[in-house]
Amino acid sequence: MDWAAAEWADGQLRVWQGDQTLTAPCRDDPAAVLRELLLPLLVRGQVVSVIASGWPGVEPQRVPCPPPTPGPFVTVDPQIRLHPLPGLVQDRPADLIDNAVPRILGHLAKDPNFDGVLCLPGRPSAWVQISAGEVVSFRSFLTVEILSALCDLADGPDSAGFADAVGQAMSRPAALAAELASVRAERALARIGPAEAQARMAGLLIGAELAAARPWWLGQNVTVIGTGWLADCYAGALTAHGVTAGRADPAQAWRDGMRSAHRAL
Template structure:
């Protein structure tokens, strides 16, 4: 917990995920004057426990008398969370997320809480259903500084999101189960006997990753056979290094296959002269930059924490005051 309160607290920004909670105390000019976090995410809380947990985290910042507004994004607004903030259908202007916010009933009088909605997509022509909750606020953070932003944005993660933005509005998006798929294959399939630590920390690992991305991107129909080929390579390839490096190279190749398959869908028919914006964790975005560069795309990067805080500011500014 850090606290640099030399200026009065104006409101509180909160990112409430499945496994953790982060809060920032904001002054009237939108500067962070305090911040704190806990491991009390949605998965460890019942609906009637959210208010107490939030107060436990931010009560040192609160003034003695006035009520403080709290803007919350993420899983606190899920059906299993504090109170459901129903999904807004796309297309949606990202500067208007707070119009779909809900206000949970509170037992105390210190806070006025707004839970931001997620976004949904239903395309009956292709039976394509999709949802996001939390990433929409990061996308709002992107358009906070560039209100008319248009382009393709990738938010890498356990469930990677690819969103198309047009003049500051999200028009469509697709989720890829890439991170979870990698974890399942690496730990619960026959490949677990071959896969080691995945760090891309040497030239052999980086080369294996890039080669795998390029191979499966060019021929996505070979994905399943190339997966089993990892096990066979471990058994038969005398040129693979020994020891921990062997497992690391095969892990890098598995990561490249999974991400390469994602890119073959997400970048299909996408002009290579239009850069793709990446939002999220720096290390993971660097990995996606390496993969995208390998198939001919350039990228821009926005830090995920910076984006979510900018998105919460934008949503707070849009509230009627």
């Protein structure tokens, strides 16, 4: 291939070229790590274009707008031409997302007539309103970061208590901090186990997020781009409140989005 894709997120750089995916820790110099990962794959004199999301110093695109396309290339090595993919920014409410953009692009590449809301669970989670081929608005949430600070996310939560906690938080979101403290107290007193505590905390946090994101999903066509227990939690919470969400694979959406971005060069 004469091009590759890269993503800088969560302290790691991930590079995808052809059928190879490489990752490496990366805190503050993604260009250096990109060279370390990519140059051994190239033959002498070969020049590749790299579509990169989450890249530092890139001016985001203001919504409402069509999905972003890669900017002009920056030479990070004689053999590497980096095309940064802008993030998205909005003023009211103030918000910024970047690594969700390839998945948005990928979903629209597969379904260009999609009209509705994309729910992207993750760090952060994001709700993105799409209409007439444009990103109209979005809202992101630090739900998973807060949950990971409260409990171990190595395994998914037990289902016990999750749905009730979602409903509890949606009906009384102002009591969220107090209800989280109650769950922690019950766990410390050995009244509940770690799996149930995690399920209830996840339910409370996701329920509070659903309450705040109600304008983005109520009465909307919603697709959850995610797999695993976290995406299952979002889809289950939506189903419990009358929204049957579609599902899409985030890895496939990311690859489709990067292909779409490359075609736009």
